[in-house]
Amino acid sequence: MRHHRVLRVVSKxxxxxxxxxxxxxxFHGDFGPGGGFQAGVIMASAFILYGLIFxxxxxxxxxxxxxxxxxxAAGVLIYAGTGYxxxxxxxxxxxxxxxxxxxxxxxxxxxxxxxxxxGTTVAAAMVTIFFLFAxxxx
Amino acid sequence: xxxxxxDIALLTFMGATAIAILRLRSLFAVVMLSGIYSLLAASMxxxxxxxxxxxxxxxxxxxxxxxxxxxxxxxTGERERAPGHSPILPMIVVTLTGAALIYAxxxxxxxxxxxxxxxxxxxxxxxxDSMAEVGLPNVVTSVLASYRGYDTLGEVTVIFxxxxxxxxxxxxxxxxxxxxxxxxEENSVADGxxxxxxxxxxxxxxxSGKNGKGTA
Amino acid sequence: MLQVILDHYNYWVAVVLMMIGLYxxxxxxxxIKKIVGLNIFQTSVFLLYITMGKVTGGTAPILDERFTVxxxxxxxxxxxTAIVVGVATTALGLALVVRIRESYGTIEEDxxxxxxxxx
Numbered sequence: 001m002r003h004h005r006v007l008r009v010v011s012k013x014x015x016x017x018x019x020x021x022x023x024x025x026x027f028h029g030d031f032g033p034g035g036g037f038q039a040g041v042i043m044a045s046a047f048i049l050y051g052l053i054f055x056x057x058x059x060x061x062x063x064x065x066x067x068x069x070x071x072x073a074a075g076v077l078i079y080a081g082t083g084y085x086x087x088x089x090x091x092x093x094x095x096x097x098x099x100x101x102x103x104x105x106x107x108x109x110x111x112x113x114x115x116x117x118x119g120t121t122v123a124a125a126m127v128t129i130f131f132l133f134a135x136x137x138x
Numbered sequence: 139x140x141x142x143x144x145d146i147a148l149l150t151f152m153g154a155t156a157i158a159i160l161r162l163r164s165l166f167a168v169v170m171l172s173g174i175y176s177l178l179a180a181s182m183x184x185x186x187x188x189x190x191x192x193x194x195x196x197x198x199x200x201x202x203x204x205x206x207x208x209x210x211x212x213x214t215g216e217r218e219r220a221p222g223h224s225p226i227l228p229m230i231v232v233t234l235t236g237a238a239l240i241y242a243x244x245x246x247x248x249x250x251x252x253x254x255x256x257x258x259x260x261x262x263x264x265x266x267d268s269m270a271e272v273g274l275p276n277v278v279t280s281v282l283a284s285y286r287g288y289d290t291l292g293e294v295t296v297i298f299x300x301x302x303x304x305x306x307x308x309x310x311x312x313x314x315x316x317x318x319x320x321x322x323e324e325n326s327v328a329d330g331x332x333x334x335x336x337x338x339x340x341x342x343x344x345x346s347g348k349n350g351k352g353t354a
Numbered sequence: 355m356l357q358v359i360l361d362h363y364n365y366w367v368a369v370v371l372m373m374i375g376l377y378x379x380x381x382x383x384x385x386i387k388k389i390v391g392l393n394i395f396q397t398s399v400f401l402l403y404i405t406m407g408k409v410t411g412g413t414a415p416i417l418d419e420r421f422t423v424x425x426x427x428x429x430x431x432x433x434x435t436a437i438v439v440g441v442a443t444t445a446l447g448l449a450l451v452v453r454i455r456e457s458y459g460t461i462e463e464d465x466x467x468x469x470x471x472x473x
Contacts, residue, residue: 142360145363145364146363149363149364149367150367152367152371152401153367153370153371153374156371156374156375156394157374159374159378159390159391159394160374160377160378160382160391165384165386165387168386168387168390169386169390172390172393172394175394175397176397179397179400179401182401182404183400183404186404186405186407186408186425187407187408187409187412187413187414187415187424187425188404188407188414188425188429188430188433189414189416190430190434191400191404191430191433191434191437194434194437194438195397195400195437198437198438198440198441199393199397199437199441202441203393203441203444203445206441206444206445206448207386207389207390207448210386210448210451210452211386213452213455214386214451214452214455214461215461218382218383218384218386218387218462219383219384219462221381221382221383222383222464223464225381228377228380228381229377229381231380232373232376232377232380233373235373235376236369236370236372236373239369239372239373240365240366240369243362243365243366243369244362246362246365246406247406248361248362249360249361249362249363249364249365249405249408249410250408250409250410250411251409251410252409252410252412252423254406256406256407256426256428256429257407257409257426260428261407261426261427261428264415264427264428265415265417265424265427268417269417275416275417275418276415276416276417277415277416277417277424277427278415278416278427278430278431278434281427281428281431282431282434282435286431289431289432289435290435293435293436293438293439296439296442296443297438297439297442300439300442300443300445300446301442303446303449304445304446304449307446307449307450307452307453308449308452308453
């Protein structure tokens with residue numbers, strides 16, 4: 001795909017907006033449709049588009065596999081860590097009421113953090129899977 | 139009424155796309171049609187009020203999984219051979235199972251019934267109390283992240299595990315995977331040795347086991 | 355009679371799609387075709403769940419003062435996560451297909467059976 005000028009220019013224009021949209025979906029998921037799962041997939045699709053148009057080598061420079069694979073685990077740890085934070089504050093596992101000053105504030109904070117964890121894992125997992133399939137020799 | 143018509147039209151399109159996927163031999167066309175199928179399913183979910191689900195299905199089904207399948211097609215080839223065996227037995231099995239399931243649907247509550255058991259158990263609690271308990275307008279997010287937090291933690295772990303498993307399968311270079319790639323040959327050596335070794339242990343059992351393997 | 359059809363049409367289509375998916379998995383020999391068949395099967399299950407959560411006259415479960423009737427949010431949550439898990443497991447299946455192709459040189463089921471019989 002290296003010689004398709006239209007694809008290169010259009011994807012360069014689109015990728016920032018795809019990422020911005022992913023962040024919007026991630027943090028606006030409390031109020032409208034969206035959340036960590038969708039945002040993760042959209043964020044991953046930005047990297048996958050970059051990899052398809054500009055080649056796997058360049059995509060690996062933008063998102064180094066060593067970092068991405070660690071992010072897969074980091075998301076799960078963020079999620080479970082939020083659960084343990086509630087445990088340490090004297091409530092049940094994954095009970096967010098105690099995380100903030102008021103129960104509803106705590107719920108907001110807890111949901112924001114775990115949705116971020118979900119988004120991280122999903123995005124990193126999808127990018128990792130794409131790198132592995134695309135990097136396989138014929 | 140217009141909603142019912144949209145509903146029926148989308149479902150009919152989905153059925154037609156599924157049959158086209160079944161009949162086509164060109165795997166590239168099959169993968170493209172499965173992307174269209176996912177997009178139709180996403181539209182259907184919007185018509186059924188499941189906007190979050192539609193969002194996910196459109197991003198995942200029409201986006202990521204189509205890209206993954208095309209990447210795999212470039213590694214494996216894109217023609218399907220004609221099936222070697224007759225389709226009669228699968229057709230009988232599928233028809234019987236389908237008939238049993240359709241018979242079972244007559245016991246299901248009517249489509250859109252607000253008093254169906256599924257709508258009476260926990261859903262009213264989520265819809266009436268989640269604003270006071272969690273404080274988010276999007277009930278799906280409240281249930282996903284707060285009421286059913288354990289469930290979602292499990293799902294995220296499944297995604298993590300799948301990513302790790304794909305890494306294990308495809309992570310190494312092609313060819314340097316001695317254990318996996320040479321396995322059929324090692325097996326054949328082991329099979330050749332078996333009759334010499336085993337009769338001492340278990341003369342009656344081994345030949346039948348080997349025969350079963352050979353015919354299967 | 356028409357009422358019975360309208361009340362159950364969604365369920366019937368879900369069953370028909372499920373059976374098309376099952377038939378693809380059982381009757382077709384190509385492993386990628388089988389995975390596409392599994393995806394059709396999976397989507398029909400999603401459709402069945404979402405259909406059960408629909409309430410006539412309801413709207414999407416995002417709370418607002420202007421609405422009083424909402425569809426059931428619980429099936430949405432279950433299916434939302436199932437879709438993403440579904441693509442992760444599809445990727446795992448495709449990875450297995452790639453490894454089978456590298457080891458055996460084919461992804462057609464009957465050729466694989468022959469190769470397994472020889473060795």
